[in-house]
Amino acid sequence: MDEKESLARARARCGEVIGGNYVVGDILGIGGMGVVHVAVQRSLDRTVAVKLPRPELAHDAQVRRRFRNEALAGSRINHRNIVRVLDFGDQHGMPYLVMEHVAGPRLGQLLEEVGSLPYMAALVLVRQIVSGLEDAHADGIVHADLKCDNILVETLRDGVALPRVIDFGIARFIDERPERPERFVTGTPEYVAPEVVRGELPTFAADVYAVGVMLYELITGTTPFGGGSSAAIMRRKLETEAMKMTSACPDVVVPKEVDDLVQRLLSRDPRSRLPDAKALARCLDALSDTGTASTLPLAVSTCSIFSTDATTANMDLDVTVEPVTAEHSFLLELRRRLSTAIAGGSADSIAFAYLELARGLEDDHQHEAARIELEEGVQRLTRADGSGPVWRLLIALAMHHEQHGRATSARLAARAAQEEATKAGSSEGRTRAEQLCARLWQRSRAERRPSP
Known part of the structure; x- marks a missing residue:
């Protein structure tokens, strides 16, 4: 057929x-x-x-x-x-x-649209995926086919995007032996670990390898051994180590510690990698306690693009000098992250940082301050060529207006988000803005309808 x-x-x-x-x-x-x-x-x-x-x-x-x-x-x-x-x-x-039913695109589709992600966004996203993988490994399950096309990205009602792992079709239970050996390598060539290519059974370390490939791909826009036939890709995996991201893609901006971590995850020898998702999660969380903390805001983020509610990271609050509350300490950290993002100049990182700060202010009931930060972000990121991610901030601003009873302002911001997403060529942004416009319009009509 x-x-x-x-x-x-x-x-x-x-x-x-x-x-x-x-x-x-x-x-x-x-x-x-x-x-x-x-x-x-x-x-x-x-x-x-x-x-x-x-x-x-x-x-x-x-x-x-x-x-x-x-x-x-x-x-x-x-x-x-x-x-x-x-x-x-x-x-x-x-x-x-x-x-x-998850109403959202595959991560691979989103990556095709944007090309690559700022390393901060990639790490926050992968930290959530690893959180789910921790549960799988704790239950003795090796996914064995992790890849960007097996991650769905669901947009929650508040605009937060949540990655969801799918397709356990070739998953392996670690304590079980297969009834019969596979005659062919199962999995996707770009993501399958070298030892699996050699004919070994996939282990937790093979999943860790696949996470390394995803991180590499999200940050650089390409897989470490991509190109050519499946046989050629797998042969290169057996013969050579992956190049560091900064060597393969000199234009990529990523801290040395992150580059070194990805290199370790992609080691040909599974014993040189981290053994499982739990160890990987600890390593990701520990990055926030190293010298990269000022440029790598990884621990318990409340990023409105990639939610980290599912992570198990602990935030280290410095309260030894003054009795600062945890909430205020966290807001100071969010403002520091915004300053770092602005200094770095990446529009995506700046948008993420403004969204984080606005969400933190909302959680602290500083609603007017949250609105001001969103409006400032819109002004900072608005570009004449329409290529920036300003639509994300406009959607958040529209929802903020709606939640606080400013219906007209909400509709104006939603329409502006739709226009900016169209100019930026973002199908995700256009869809989200159109859905928001439709909902706000229906709500407006319902409120104008006379009571019986």
Whole structure:
């Protein structure tokens, strides 16, 4: 069956009822073995995601094993940075998997749009992914296929983006041996660890390697061994060590400690890497206590672009001289981060820092101060060519106005965000701004409607 026919048959499933409870809708994504559809769960009248085998593989024994494997792994983990498995079953010999529906793009798609991220944003994002991976490793589960395309980025109601790990289809339970050895290397060539290429079973250290590849890719815009055929990529992994980010991409601005960490994660010898996600999380958190603390605001951030609510980092508050409250100490730290970002000149870092500070002020009930900081950020980042990330600040400003009863100001800011996102060529920003404009307009109409 060719790809065109397979896609047509997958689309023909729309409207089918799976397991007597799930009404299949449009296709969300297609992989090598499965097709993910949006669906409605009748019993709870909620939207879910249903994963089905590709039509030509509906009754393939290996596919059934992988679906069951994904269901077992996903059902053991309950963490906000992991997409939850809700149900698993079999319909006429065809397996199906029901998961949370996450309304957001894959991280790989976002990376294609922006090219790369400031190292600060990349670290904050990866710290959350590692937080979810910690739970998986604690349950004895090796993901074995971590990559940017297996991370969904969900935008929460307050504008915060939350990364969610998906696809445990080739996950391995560390205490189990496979029934039969794999004849081929499983995983994605750019992300698979060298020892797995050699035929060894993936371990926690293999997941750590994949996290290193993701960090490298997020910061530089490319993978360390990318280019050429799969065989060529895997051969280079076996023969050479990865180049440091600053050597491979001289224009990349990243502290030496971060470059050294990524280099360690990408070591050919798994014994030279960090052993698991817990050790990696400690290492990421420890960076905030080193000499890079002034340029690497990693510990317990409240960044409004990449939420860190799920991390386990501890913030070291210096309160030995004066009885400063934790809240005020944290706000001083946020202002210091903003000054550092402005001095660095990166528009993305400046936007992140303004959003962090505004969120911190809101949490401290300094609502007017939060508005002033957002407006100052908009003025600082507004560019004639429209290439900056000012739309992020405008969306936050619109939501701030809405929350504090300034409906007209909220609509104006939302429309401005839509215009700026369009000028910047950001599909994510345009979609978020359009949704916000529509919601504000509906609310305005409802408020103007006369009471019966």
